[in-house]
Amino acid sequence: MLLLSEHALIALLWLLPAIGKPSLVRHWWLAQASAAAGALAAVLLMAVNGVQPGLLFQLLIQLLAWVILRFSVRYLSGEQGQGRYLKAIGWLLVGATLVVASRDWPTLLGGWLLTSRALHTLLTFYPSRPQAGIAARREAVASRLAELCLLLGALLITWAVGSLHFAEAAQPLAEPVRQAARALGAVLVVCCVLLKTAQLPFHGWLTQVMEAPTPVSALLHAGVVNLGGMVLIKLAPLWSVAPATAWLLTLWGGMTAGLACWVMQTRISIKLRLAWSTCAQMGFMLLECGLGQYSLALLHLVAHSIYKAHAFLSSGSQVRTTIRQPASVLASSAWRHLASGIAGTALLVLSLQAWSHALAHPLQPPLLLVVIIGLGLAPLCQRLHGCVLALTLCQVYLLLHSLFASLQTDHAGAPLLCQALVALFFAALYLLQGWLARHPGHGLSQRLYALAFGGLYLDEWWVRATLRSRLALPGNPTLSGAQGGPPS
Structure with a gap:
């Protein structure tokens, strides 16, 4: 059963643009008003209840939504499907609000399902673009696998502790069987977060969604991907009683952070550099959680959200900015x-x-x-x-x-x-x-550059596993098309 909380009002506000059918002008106004009202509600709740991580992240989401919607009015001017775009934004923000507000497993799973479904609609805003459909399909496969891990993990933890609520997930257990079930469930939940935050080698969907409108990329990288970090912070007591999760988060997050930074340095496309940067930043955030530094992880999420929203929304002016920069030493x-x-x-x-x-x-x-x-x-x-x-x-x-x-x-x-x-x-x-x-001209340097330029080829097997059935059908893009052609 969904727990009603102080966040419920904000979720209800986003139902207005999600289910309404007003005129286009009123629809834009309604969506922006929902974002502004949601931000105001978060501020008032913090004034009454004090500053809490959930409310702080809620305020951040609402402010980002307001800025992105303001940007979208001009960006999508004259485009078909603006009403569909606004409804998808509304449902995505309902889902994100539920994830942040969740205090039990059903609310978390329902919020993430809703967010993923709405994101799929946004990623296919231009349905005639084959690459957009392929990227959306890959995101859907990764999300379904993540949600399956979350469901199985939640069932194991619920059976072990006898409760659906997060507050009781870390309670002491006497029976070794239940301790083992909870530990396995915690590992599965962490695997869900690894998939949702695009960790290597499951990163391909995040680096290939550039066919979507720029505001969608900003919302994805500044908000949706960060939800996994908020879940880790929310469930911090659970990880302390499941030591295997600390190893998993630290090693996997650290490896992703380092390797993704290396690959990012070889990219020319501004948006692709930002996408690989998101993989690296999420890896570093997972590393912080694995080290038990949840206050740093919270700071990292807030700073990363603000930076990525600005970076994507200002990506059109990056060429001018880069030209003015001094040459590298x-x-x-x-x-x-x-x-x-x-x-x-x-x-x-x-x-x-x-x-x-x-x-x-x-x-x-x-x-x-x-x-x-x-x-x-x-x-x-x-x-x-x-x-x-x-x-x-x-x-x-x-x-x-x-x-x-x-x-x-x-x-x-x-x-x-x-x-x-x-x-x-x-x-x-x-x-x-x-x-x-x-030694840029050394043979080893050239080979390592080619390896990094190809994304370490970690995505090859995942492409074949997720797209084999579609690629076998007549009229579908080839495998090289599914991979986005040569590295950018």
């Missing part, structure tokens, strides 16, 4: 590359020590996160003014981390062995990146 020497990585990590460690004396509850991010973020600051640390900027970014990061730490409780995460494996992986990638920059 020459590759640094091996010692300088290594020193900049050490300097970035040292700046973060020193900042953490300084903040530990100023806070009543010091921030204690795992060593793995310190290493990854420090290596991310390394390019800035090759110049003195860059070091100043890196130090400033450390303070901004720690300030935001401390604010979000008051909203979400962290839990124990992956063991040190798991963290060490991922840390070695990222360190190796960092050193490899420096070597490739210094």
Whole structure:
């Protein structure tokens, strides 16, 4: 049974554009009014109940919907199917609201089913485009598999704990059989999130949905994909009693984050770079959850949503922006590359020590996160003014981390062995990146570039598995067409 909550009003608001049949002008006005009213309702609820992760994410979704709808009015001007577009947006926001508001398994499953069905309609906004249909089919296959994992996991957990509610999913269990059933159910739910967040090698549907209108891409990357992270945060106590999930999230998320970043660097298409960036960002968010850093994961989701919405909606001006950017600097020497990585990590460690004396509850991010973020600051640390900027970014990061730490409780995460494996992986990638920059003409560099340019060919088997039945029919696109032709 669906639990009525403070979010129910927001879901009801989105039913107005979803089921109504007004004139086109009134339909646009109704959809934008629903978004504005939903955002206002979230603000009022936070004023009454305090700032909570669910309400914060709800506010973010409503604001993103309002901005995307405002953008869509002009973007889709003169297009056929605007009414269908608005109804699908309405149903998608109803589903997303239910996912965020869910307190039991039926509500979560129903919300995700509704979101996926509405997304399918949006992805096929141009039904005459074969690539749009193929991408939508691939998304549907991935979503059905994810929802099957969620259903089986929910059934196992419900049988183990005797309740449909999330609040009781982590209660102590005496019987080993029920403990094992809950652990297996938790792993299946994590597998659902891996599929929903487009983790390698199930990423192909996300990187091939560029035939949809730009506002749909913005809503997908800034909102829909992020729902998986919100579910992980919501079920944080469950993962703490199922240690296998920490290993799964940390290893899979870390590998996806590193490899997707590598592939992204070879892309020329702006939207494809953003799509691979989303895969990497979601992988890093899963890594944070695997480490038990749910406050950081919440911060990551909010920042990623805002960034991706802006990036997609402004993608048309990126060519002009790129032309104005200065040319990239020459590759640094091996010692300088290594020193900049050490300097970035040292700046973060020193900042953490300084903040530990100023806070009543010091921030204690795992060593793995310190290493990854420090290596991310390394390019800035090759110049003195860059070091100043890196130090400033450390303070901004720690300030935001401390604010979000008051909203979400962290839990124990992956063991040190798991963290060490991922840390070695990222360190190796960092050193490899420096070597490739210094030896672009080397035979190994050329082979690795071709491998990354092809997306590591991880998507080949998934394409054949999901599209074999359609490709066998006369008149359907060829396999090369299903894969989107040569890499962009």
